[in-house]
Amino acid sequence: VQFQRRQTPPTKKHHRAYKLYLRQDFLHRCAYCLIHEAHYGGLRNFHVDHFRPKGLPKFRHLALVYTNLYYACALCNTNKGNTWPTDELLNLGFRFLDPCEEDPFEGHLEINKQDGSLLVQTPAGEYTVYHLRLNRNQLKKHRCRLFEAQRMCEAARGLLASADLPAAQRRQIETVIEELEKDYRNPLPPYESGDLRR
Ligand SMILES: [Zn+2]
Numbered sequence: 001v002q003f004q005r006r007q008t009p010p011t012k013k014h015h016r017a018y019k020l021y022l023r024q025d026f027l028h029r030c031a032y033c034l035i036h037e038a039h040y041g042g043l044r045n046f047h048v049d050h051f052r053p054k055g056l057p058k059f060r061h062l063a064l065v066y067t068n069l070y071y072a073c074a075l076c077n078t079n080k081g082n083t084w085p086t087d088e089l090l091n092l093g094f095r096f097l098d099p100c101e102e103d104p105f106e107g108h109l110e111i112n113k114q115d116g117s118l119l120v121q122t123p124a125g126e127y128t129v130y131h132l133r134l135n136r137n138q139l140k141k142h143r144c145r146l147f148e149a150q151r152m153c154e155a156a157r158g159l160l161a162s163a164d165l166p167a168a169q170r171r172q173i174e175t176v177i178e179e180l181e182k183d184y185r186n187p188l189p190p191y192e193s194g195d196l197r198r
Contacts, residue, residue, distance in 0.1 A: 002102060116147070
């Protein structure tokens with residue numbers, strides 16, 4: 001996934017005020033682990049992350065710049081903290097993958113469908129997975145669950161194509177496929193913007 005900014009919100013006094021804009025631009029997903037809000041505590045469990053950390057003096061001027069703000073789940077945001085590669089590491093290619101500039105899954109990372117872990121192919125992939133802990137058990141299990149839902153959809157589709165089923169049964173199977181796809185592809189967030197006020 002490569003995220004695209006579709007909005008240019010007016011300047012705000014606090015980075016949190018950009019949260020609902022970010023939520024839309026990042027499609028309700030964590031910029032880093034890609035988990036969907038609906039699978040991880042909703043809006044309230046997501047943070048406004050500073051890609052270039054505001055805690056580092058050299059990036060402080062970017063604290064309220066929209067393009068430096070990313071929507072991130074609580075764990076990725078906390079893991080990332082003020083981490084940023086030194087010049088030496090940058091020269092060796094170690095850096096955070098930037099999901100607004102590149103698709104991490106094109107050349108840097110690959111998913112192992114057997115255990116849900118991410119395999120790294122470049123120093124940038126390694127740096128990102130290590131510092132954000134993208135191979136934590138929570139995420140590995142989650143990825144496996146999504147693959148399982150995908151497999152079940154495919155199996156159900158195969159059944160529809162091969163078997164001569166009565167119309168009522170076909171409709172039932174089609175509904176199951178729809179529900180599963182909603183879950184693994186684009187689930188609806190269970191929490192809405194009103195939650196932000198709490
Ligand atoms: Zn995350």
